[in-house]
Amino acid sequence: MSDEMKCPKKYCFHWVEQGDIHMPFVFxxxxxxxxxxxxxxxxxxxxxxxSFGICIRESSDSSHKDWYEPNEPELEKDGLPTDHFF
Incomplete structure (x- = not known):
């Protein structure tokens, strides 16, 4: 898998940091x-x-979808363009 398809962690909207409280449900x-x-x-x-499913960037399984969604505040904070991981 190429580097751009690896999980970008904090730069993805779906990433949960240690200590975060995350509610992946819709009520x-x-x-x-x-x-x-x-x-x-x-x-x-x-x-x-x-919450949509397992991301291909985490699993490397070609049957999974790419659920990456840019976390613009983190990207901007570190001076990266919003399309950096596409």
Whole structure:
């Protein structure tokens, strides 16, 4: 796999850093969402938090889709163009 197809971690919108609280769900009711969120624990290690499926950039399996979505604030902070990992 080429370098540009490797997981860019913090530069992807789906990346969850260690210590982040991540809720990869869509709720139809705000009360249900708050109940789950109040019990959420911080991530023990960084990982892909994409809720659409396993990303090819993490798995290298050609049957998986590329779910990379640029995290513009992180890219801009480090002086990278928003299309750097495409």
């Amino acid at each position: 139809s009711d705000v009360k249900k969402a708050m109940n789950v969120a109040n019990k959420a624990k911080p991530a023990l290690k960084g990982h892909c938090g994409c």
